[in-house]
Amino acid sequence: MGLYPLSLLYSATEKPLGLQGDLSLNCAMNDVQLTPYTRSDHAWLVAQHQKLYQQSDGFDDSFGPLVGQILTDFESNADPSSEAG
Known part of the structure; x- marks a missing residue:
């Protein structure tokens, strides 16, 4: 496991x-x-990425907004029918 x-x-x-x-x-x-990812996960996911990568790799405060934009783009363009495994 x-x-x-x-x-x-x-x-x-x-x-x-x-x-x-x-x-x-x-x-x-x-x-x-x-x-499954939902829009309600957005803020938490951005915050966790910001915190983790800042602590582990020294990323600056511009990383959180970048992750946020990637998620926004994903939310706008995602096709749930293509995500089925």
Whole structure:
């Protein structure tokens, strides 16, 4: 079973898991519930990317707005029928 960074996962109660302590902290996949992306995830996802990449790689404050624009473009152009696995 793979391990994934907590910053990318939701808990079984569907509450976002933030970065807690060491960025290398991991969680087993059976401890999470993956859900499809919705527009309501936008702000949380931007904030988590901004925080993670600032702490781990020193990205500046321009990174969050870039992620936000990418998500906005995705939301505007996504075709759910092409996303089915």
